[in-house]
Amino acid sequence: MSLRKTLYAALLAAAVPLPAFSQALPPPTPLPGDSAEDMKLKKLFYDSDEASLKRNPVSAIFRGDLRYADQLGNWFTREQLMAEKAATEADLRALAAIDRSKLTHVDQIAYDVFKNQNEVGLRGYAPELLPLLELRPLDHFYGIHTFYPDFAGGQGGAPFKTLVDYENNLKRGPQYAAALDRAIGLFRQGMARGIVQPKLVVRNMIEQFDNILKQGVETSVFYGPVQKFPEGISPADQARLKTAYAAQIRDVLQPAHQRMRDFLANEYLPKARDTVGLSALPGGDKLYAYLIESNTTLPLKAADVHQLGLNEVARITREMEAQKGKVGFKGTLAEFFTHLRTDKKFQPTSAEQLRLEYEAIGRRVDSRVREQFSLIPKTPLEIRPVPAYKEKTEAGGSYMSGTPDGSRPGVFYYNTYDLPSRYMWEMETLYLHEAAPGHHFQISLAQENEALPAFMRFGGNTAYAEGWGLYAETLWQELGMETDPYQRMGGLNDEMLRAMRLVVDTGIHSKGWTRDQAIKYMLDNSPMGESDATAEVERYIAIPGQALAYKIGQLTISKTKAEAQQALGAKFDPRAFHAQVLDTGALPMPVLESKIAAWVAGVKAK
Known part of the structure; x- marks a missing residue:
């Protein structure tokens, strides 16, 4: 690992x-x-x-x-x-x-x-x-506190089907509290060496812990498993477990959250840094170079990635201008962005409206997807809103994998925080990326393939996983999506987001860009809302390099497809190509390129 x-x-x-x-x-x-x-x-x-x-x-x-x-x-x-x-x-x-x-x-x-x-x-x-x-063990995006509440609360990967499951969760609780205390120790070591998180990351973490603390005991996410029990657990055990869960929340978990919250606010925040990029840390440039390679699976230079991003932004801008013309908008592209952000016809009136529309999109994709794919996951897919306690810092959409036997489905999460910013024109492309044929296909098909070794069924790399998600967005035309120019603008907006990530992530971590400078760049070059742009930039600050993998991976997959189409001509079958890309799990980009080249040679030889 x-x-x-x-x-x-x-x-x-x-x-x-x-x-x-x-x-x-x-x-x-x-x-x-x-x-x-x-x-x-x-x-x-x-x-x-x-x-x-x-x-x-x-x-x-x-x-x-x-x-x-x-x-x-x-x-x-x-x-x-x-x-x-x-x-x-x-x-x-x-x-x-x-x-x-x-x-x-x-x-x-x-x-x-x-x-x-x-x-x-x-x-x-x-x-x-x-x-x-x-020495930076937690941030607001990657931290044990960002997943464990759902995990221990019955909304994540931990099962709550038997009495043993409930007892195991009780045993893990004190270990979680101890891990938070050890994280404080590592933060203190970092303070002594000048290796600290940016202030904005710390403030976001403080808010996260505040949100957990204000839930109290019996309304805490951690109390969720004892709100409803499965069959087979006796009334006596149910009463005992309710008492034990409440006691652990009150006496173990909440005090640990309070210790971390107070440490961050009173000791760490004053020592945190005003800068946001890795280049401000001693040796940060070397770490960023490593993170570029570990995330993209390619040894790319920050300056080259930055320029690639600028080129892609320019190309997508031209396509956006064309969509603006199709809807007859007479103003500038910036004014068109403002129109997309502010016209109430693009804003959902309720979370229920979002749910119904995503379900309708799912049905439309399902009706066409077999035209492009011969491999279809057996794992079912559900559509759910992001849990309220973490919706402010979550992306607009995300995916959690399920089990191939259907005991837990894959889940596409949509965000309802700041509802007016969840624009209707972005829904089709978001579904293609996070759900089908995006992450749900890519992850489920790997896990269902018992011929693969476990590390290929259950592991992966960001460039492949997120590159596939972005590549799935490019299949909009083949799947009958984005026929409306506004929905197509949503697709271009998402593509622009991934292109801007190349510019902004490298700008922050290798060129000294500020948070506000990065947010302004994203707002100037796309119709995305300020809430989304802020969450995106603060994500890049927290987890450098990860956001680069999307566009690099997509460009690599698209390049191999174009080369296969050119080489095979009439013999090219998109269903067979997609099967080759998906049937061996998440491959590093060089390995994927070699595999597709060998497949093309085999098809030509027939």
Whole structure:
């Protein structure tokens, strides 16, 4: 597991697909054509995954594996980091002892993915990078407090089906409180070394903890599991559990939240920095270079990414001008943006209206999607609003994976905070990205493919995952979406967002841009609302480099498609192309390019 995933393991696990089992995966068995070398590789993958699940029990729970479900893991400890580093080094040594040339084609792909992920992950433990990550253990986007309330409250990956599930959750509660206290210790070490979060990140975290604290006890999200019990739990146990959950919230969880909140407000905020970019930290430029590669899977330079973004912004601007003409708007593009932001006909009148419209969009996509896809997930998809306690800092839409047996569906979350800013013209493209055929297809098809090793079913990289989501948006025409010019503007607006991310993320972290400068750039170049622009910029500040992966991944997938179309001509079948992209899980971009090239060669040879 990479350092970044170690530090944020549980949050990242929330985006990792889940299989339908509650115990260990069985050891690998040979497939037709497997050699002894293939079985050595599969045994390595299996052993590595088993050891990782034991070290990271929350990741196991998100996977549906409950063997360690009474444990939270050694969050925010040096022992955990060093164990992850040692495991990565051992995995690479074992991989080097396997002869790649003797593997099947699929296992060669798996070999390459495993090698790439572990080599990039290992570089994150370099002495000049480790403190910059370790001593900033929480932010408002990636932090244990951003997922654990839902997780422990019955709205996340933890099951509440049996008495043991309820007891396990009680056992994890004090471990969560202890992890928050350890995070305070790491923050203090960072204060002593001048490695601190920006003030705006700290203020956002304080607000998050305030929101949790003001819930009280019996109205707390943590009390959710005992508000309604499944069958099979006796009335006596129900009464006992209600008392125990209330006591833990009152005496353990809320005091831990209060300690963190008070520390952040009284000690840390005065020492936090006014700057927002990584370049302001000692060694921040080296960390940013690493984060660019770990997120995009490509060794790109910040200056080149910035210029690529500027080029894309210019191209998309020209297409926006064309849509403005189609609707007969006579003003400037900036005035058209203002029209899109402010005309009440584009603003939903209720959260219910958003729900109904998203459900209608889903039905329309379903009616056309088989024209482009031969692989359709078995995992069901649900549409839900973002929980109120975290809606202010969440994106306009997001996805949480489900289980392939249907015991937990995939979920597309839409945000109803600041309702007038949730413009109706952005709904179709948002659904394509987050739901179908975006993340729901990409994640579910990987988890449902039992032939893949676990790290490819349940792991991944941002460039592939988010690149696919953005690529899914580009299929609007093939899927009968965005026939209305305003909806097409929504698609262009989302594409513009990903292009602007290349400019703004690099601007903030390598060119010294301020928060307000970045927000202004986004408002000047798109019709997005100020709430969205602010949340986006503050996200880039909190998690540098992640936002670059969307556009880089999409451009890579689109490039391989264009090359395949040119090479195959009439033989090109989009359903077969999409199956090739999706049927082996999330690949690093170089591995994906090699796979598609080999597929094209095979089709041409037929």
